[in-house]
Amino acid sequence: MEANLPRAAELLAAGRLGWRRSLRTRLMFWSSLTSVVLLLGVAAVFYAALRGVLIENAKTEIHGLASQTARGLAATLESVQVSGQALAENATAVGLEPMRQRALLMTTIRSDPSIAGAMVIIEPGRLSPEDPGFDWYIRREGRDFVESSVKDLGYDYRTMPWYTRTTGVGRPWWGEPYANAATGGEYFTTFNLPLRRAGDGPEGAVIGMVSVDVPLQRLRAQLGELPDSSNLIPVLYSPAHLLVLHPDPAIAMKKDLEALVTTGGRSDLAPVADQIRRRQDFEVRHRVASGAGAGEVRYTFGGPVNATGWSFSLSVDEGVILQQLNRITLWGVLGGLLGVLLCVAAVRRYSGMIARPIEDITDTARHFADGEFDYPLAHTQREDEVGVLARAFDTARASIKRQMTEIADMGAARARLEGELNIAADIQQAMLPAGSEFDAGEAHLEFHGLLEPAKVVGGDFYNLFERDGDSLWFVIGDVSDKGVPAALFMARTMTVLEVAAQLGGSPGKALREAAKHLVEGNDTCMFATVLCGVIELRTGALALASAGHEPPVILRADGRREFVPVPTEGPLGVDVAREYPAWRGRLMPGDTLFTYTDGITEAFDRDDQPFGTDRLLATLDPALSARAQCEHMVSAVHAFTNGAPQSDDITVLAIRYRRDARGRERFTVKASLQPPLPGDAVRQLLAQVDAGLEGHGLPATLMHDVHLVVEEVACNVIDHGAEEGREPTLELVATVEGSQLSMEFRDDGRPFDPLSQPPPDLYADIADRPIGGLGVHLIRELAEEVAYARDDGLNILRIVLHIPAPELRA
C-alpha cells in the first residue's frame, strides 16, 4: 500500500487525471472499502456470536422466570387445594354442627390469604336419614366477612353446574374464573371438592361439596414478581385453556387458546396450544401471525402448573432481546465508520506528504516533456526512494542532454554531408549535356538525355561531343552500384571516354582506350557498361560499339523499331578486350536512335514485374522529338512502377536524325563503257561522271563516295566479264534530285547479283582473312539504298547516295 502512495501522489500531482482516475482516489477508495468490509465482517461475526449468546442467555433467563413463576402459581394453587382438602375432610368429620362448620370455614379463609371465600354444602339426609343438611358460605370482604346460607344466595345449588359436576364426577376440580355480584365484581376462581363421609374412600358416596374461592388478583400478584418489563408476556391458562391472565385486556378473560389459534389469527400459537393440551413443558419459537406485534419473533416458554390443570407461559420478543445488541452494534459500526473516515483522512494526508517530493519531480518532468531540460530538479540529496528516483532522473536527464547534443552534432554533420551531396549531384548533373541540336547543312541531329538517379548521385551517365564539325560522338553508360562510389567512378569514366573519343578513330577504338585507362588502379573493381557511338551528321551513318551495354533501339520514321545487334564485349574497368567491334548502320531522316540504361528495363513495379524490353519498344513513338521521346519514356516507366521504390538510376538518351528537304534542280548525267575497253577504263568512266557532275556544287565528300562506288561497280562488272572471256558494256545514268544522287548501272554481263554475296568477315585474323569482297561491302556502307534487278538481259544495280549539305566551314 505504501509503495502505491508515491505513485498515486504523482498521478494526482500530474493534474491531468480526473479525480476518478487518480490512483490516490483509488487508493483511498480501496483502503476505505477494505476497512469497511473488514469492519462489517468483524461486526457481523461478533453480532452473530453475541446474538447467539444473548438469545441463549435470554432463553435461559426466560425459562427460569417462567419456571419460577409457574412454581409460585403452583404453590398458591396447591396451598388452596390443600386448604380445600382440609376443609372437606374436616367438614365431614364435624358433621352437622353449624357453628363448628362455620368456624371451620372461617379457619380455612383465615389460614390462607389466597382464599377469599369458602363454602360447604352437605346435602340433607346424607349423614343421617333425618338430618336437614347443611350449607354455608363465607366470603372475605375487606377486613370483614360476609356469610350466608347458600340457599340465601338466591338459587338452588343442586341445579348449579358446578355442584352437579363436583358431585357427579366425585373429584376436585378448578372452576373457570367468574365474576358476579357475590364476588363484588372481582374475578374469582373456585376449587371444588366433593364431600364424602368420613371413613369412605375415594369411591365413597358424595354427600355434598366444599369450595374455596381464590381471587384472580392473588394469582396476578404472583406474576407481579416478574421483572417489570413490557417485553415479557406472561399468560395464565385456565384448565379450560382460557387466557385468564394476559397483559392485553382485549384478550385476558376473553379468549381461549383454541379460539385464538383457529379464529383469532394466531396460528403461530398452535404448537403452544398443542403442548398445553398435552400438559407438557414447552419451548416454542414462533412468529406472530397477526394482531399486535405481528411479525415479531417470540420465544414462548411454558408448561402445566403442576397437576392443578392450570398452565402458564411466558413469551419474550426476540427483537427486544436483540434490541440492545442491535443498538450496541449500530453504535459500534458507526464508531468503526468514523474510524474508517479518520483512517481515510490520514491516508489522504499521509499520501499527500509522501507525494509532495514526487510532485516536485513530476513538475520537473513536465518541464522536461516540454523540452526544458535545464529546469531545476529537487530532492537529489534525499536518502530515501525519492532521492534514488530523483538521482536516476538526473542521470537520465544528463544522458538525454548529452545525446541531444550528439544528435544535433550528427544532424549538423549529416546536413553538411547532404549539402555536399546535393552539390555533388548538381555537379554531376552539370556534367551531363543539356538537350541540343546539331546542324550540318540540311542535316539536323536532335539530341536529348534524361538522368534520374536512384539516390542523390548516381552512376549512370551520358555525354556527347561534336568532332570535326561533321560527326557527333555520344556515350551512355551505367556504372555498377549506386551512390557516391558509382558517381566518382562515373566521373572518371566520363572523362576517360571523352579523352579517348577525342583521339579519333572509331567508337571501338575509343572504348579500348578507355578500357585500358579504367583498368588501371581499379582496386575496387568498379566497372561500367558503355555504349559508344558516332553519327556522321551529313549522312546519318552510324557506328556503335558496346562494352556490355544494353542494345539500343532504332526507331524508324515509319514506326518500325528494333534492337540493334551491336556486338558487345565485357564492361569497362574489368578487362581490356582485344577489340570492341563496331556495328554500322545508317539513320535515315526521321529515325531515332534510342539508348538507355537498365534502370528502364529493370524498373520494377509493386509486384516485382520488370518494365522489360517489350514495354520499352511499345512505348517509343516515332512522332516525338528527342526530348519528348525521353520524357515520354521516363513518365511511362514511372506510371508502370506506380510509386514502387526506384531500384536503379534511370537514364535515356534519344538521338533523332532529320534532314531538310532541299530543292535541287534535277539533272542527269550519263556515262558508259563500250568494248573494247581501254586499259584505264575505270578512269575514263570516272572522268565522264566527273564532267557531268562538275559545276553543280556537289560536296567533295560526295564526289569521293561517287568515285568509290563507280570504281567498285565498274571493277566488278569488268572482272566478271573477263571471267567469261568477253568485255561487257556498262552504262551509268546518274540522277541528282533534291538531296539524293541515284546511280543506275546497267551491264550486259552474265546475271550477277553483287548483293547476294555474303558480307566479308571484317574481324577475322589478317592471316586468315580473304582479300576480296570488300567492294560490295563498301557500297553497302556508303549508300542509302542499294537494289539489284535483272531485266531484259541486263544487270541493273541502283545505288542511292545522300548529298550532304555544303560544308559551310570548309
Added chain:
Amino acid sequence: MSLSIEITPAGNGNQRVALAGRLDTHTYGDLDQQLAPVLGSSIQSLVLDLAGLDYISSAGVRSIFKARKALAGRGGKVVVVNPKPQIQKVFDVVKAVPLDEIFSSVEEADRYLDAMQKKVLRGDDDE
C-alpha cells in the same frame, strides 16, 4: 592524277613508304610491284605514310591487306600514319587496319613499333 610511291631506306627493321595521289584499281599494281622487294626483305614492319593519299578503293585496300598478310606471317605489322578523313572512313568501313595501328604521326608509329619490338625480344608478347 596517279599514285606516287616514295620508299625511304629501311632503318631499325622498319620500312617507311609514303603514298600520295590515288590508290585505285589502276594504281594498286604499281604499289604491289614496288612493295614486293620491300616485303621480301627482312624488315619487321611497314610504316605507310598516307598523308598525301587522296583516294583509296577496295583494290588499294587489298594491296594493304596483302602487305599485312605478308608481314603477319613473320610477326610483323603494317601501321598507317596520317590518313585523310576519307581514307580513314574507308579503312573503318572495311577494317583495313586495326584501329590501334593507325597513328597521326610517324614518330608515334615509330614509338609504337619500338615498343612492340622490345616486347617481342623479351618474348612476352601477350597481345
